[in-house]
Amino acid sequence: MNKFQWQRVVIKVGSALIAPDNQGCSSQYLLSIAQFILRCRMHGIEVILVSSGSVAAGRHLFSNIEEETIALKKAMAAAGQTSMMATWDRFFDFPCAQILLTHGDLADRERYVSIRETVFSLLQGGLLPIINENDTVTTDDLKVGDNDNLAAMVAAAADADTLIICSDVKGLYNKNPNKFDDAELIPEVHEINESIYSMAGGADSAVGTGGMKTKIEAAEKATSHGISTFIINGFEEAAFNDLLNGINPGTQFTPYKSPLHERLHWMTHTTKEQGEVIVDKDFSEPLNQNSEQLTSEEIVEVKGDFSIGDTILVRSNDGRRLAKATSNYSSCMLTYLSEQQIEDINMQPGPIISDQDIAMLDKTPAEAKKVSVDKKD
Ligand SMILES: Nc1ncnc2c1ncn2[C@@H]1O[C@H](COP(=O)(O)OP(=O)(O)O)[C@@H](O)[C@H]1O
Numbered sequence: 453m454n455k456f457q458w459q460r461v462v463i464k465v466g467s468a469l470i471a472p473d474n475q476g477c478s479s480q481y482l483l484s485i486a487q488f489i490l491r492c493r494m495h496g497i498e499v500i501l502v503s504s505g506s507v508a509a510g511r512h513l514f515s516n517i518e519e520e521t522i523a524l525k526k527a528m529a530a531a532g533q534t535s536m537m538a539t540w541d542r543f544f545d546f547p548c549a550q551i552l553l554t555h556g557d558l559a560d561r562e563r564y565v566s567i568r569e570t571v572f573s574l575l576q577g578g579l580l581p582i583i584n585e586n587d588t589v590t591t592d593d594l595k596v597g598d599n600d601n602l603a604a605m606v607a608a609a610a611d612a613d614t615l616i617i618c619s620d621v622k623g624l625y626n627k628n629p630n631k632f633d634d635a636e637l638i639p640e641v642h643e644i645n646e647s648i649y650s651m652a653g654g655a656d657s658a659v660g661t662g663g664m665k666t667k668i669e670a671a672e673k674a675t676s677h678g679i680s681t682f683i684i685n686g687f688e689e690a691a692f693n694d695l696l697n698g699i700n701p702g703t704q705f706t707p708y709k710s711p712l713h714e715r716l717h718w719m720t721h722t723t724k725e726q727g728e729v730i731v732d733k734d735f736s737e738p739l740n741q742n743s744e745q746l747t748s749e750e751i752v753e754v755k756g757d758f759s760i761g762d763t764i765l766v767r768s769n770d771g772r773r774l775a776k777a778t779s780n781y782s783s784c785m786l787t788y789l790s791e792q793q794i795e796d797i798n799m800q801p802g803p804i805i806s807d808q809d810i811a812m813l814d815k816t817p818a819e820a821k822k823v824s825v826d827k828k829d
């Protein structure tokens with residue numbers, strides 16, 4: 453049985469399933485997930501697990517807490533991560549391997565490629581990669597912040613075809629089912645747009661992070677990479693049986709027919725811009741067919757402090773986000789160049805951004821839509 457024809461699946465498990473009552477790890481709900489993983493592997497499907505729960509699993513070790521500070525949460529994560537790994541490890545007779553990541557790791561192209569290689573080696577060796585955010589070392593700048601988005605980034609990095617987000621609700625409802633009795637489940641989403649985002653609220657549980665909003669963000673990242681995405685209720689054993697029988701038990705987000713190229717997807721959905729270049733140009737012609745169109749004379753302003761090779765946002769001077777790109781110059785150098793009048797054609801600087809390193813935001817409708825949602829917030 454592999455009715456969905458999956459080859460490589462990323463399964464994301466939320467904190468509520470690992471440590472449902474904040475009393476350390478519990479195998480209560482993990483057994484059916486572990487069996488699902490086992491059955492997937494028996495059908496030849498490669499599995500990568502993105503497991504939340506380190507903070508929730510470590511919380512009970514710290515008593516008499518007045519205020520749960522960030523430093524304390526990091527300490528909980530450090531303590532809980534080992535017991536979470538040990539809990540997973542006990543279910544399987546094949547080895548598990550732990551990978552802890554920050555956004556800084558994923559946003560750096562060299563480290564990103566290295567993570568890909570490690571995951572591929574683990575899968576080839578028949579191990580189960582178990583991935584979580586490296587909560588103990590993250591800072592605001594370096595963190596992904598929620599494991600839904602992390603799982604989507606991992607799914608893209610690992611060339612997975614399917615992402616399954618196991619939550620504490622059946623899927624996406626038209627409104628929060630924990631608040632509204634008449635909320636209705638949405639079985640299929642073909643296009644992630646503003647109306648889909650407007651249905652999603654935050655997390656209500658004591659242990660969850662992000663709620664439905666981060667799951668939709670994750671679905672958007674994954675589907676634009678051609679990855680079919682499910683949100684299912686991880687508490688229900690029947691949901692896993694359904695999946696193996698080719699039945700959608702929750703919400704399925706259908707993948708884009710023409711997914712973004714791997715590098716452009718990474719730039720659009722994984723990197724964070726380190727600065728901005730404001731340009732006096734509309735780019736009605738596709739920028740990525742001739743990046744030399746962007747000359748230093750067209751730069752109105754350089755914002756932020758970035759180095760050669762950093763991701764920058766190219767913005768029009770009326771405020772629109774035009775493209776994300778890798779800068780061939782530092783912010784200091786670009787500022788200097790933009791202030792020069794270089795008439796001699798032979799003295800013109802080389803391209804500010806290179807052809808293969810431009811992700812047009814206007815050309816990626818999902819990103820454009822997400823931007824308008826961000827603005828609304
Ligand atoms: N439209 C919605 N549909 C389903 N759940 C929603 C919606 N809006 C908000 N939620 C909340 O999102 C929660 C799931 O997210 P979260 O608590 O972060 O869980 P997890 O630990 O699985 O990531 C649900 O329990 C629910 O309270």
Ligand SMILES: N[C@@H](CCC(=O)OP(=O)(O)O)C(=O)O
Nearest residue numbers: 467504505506507598599661
């Ligand atoms: N990295 C954190 C989990 C963050 C997170 O997204 O939690 P959840 O919403 O339960 O998937 C941890 O291990 O506690």
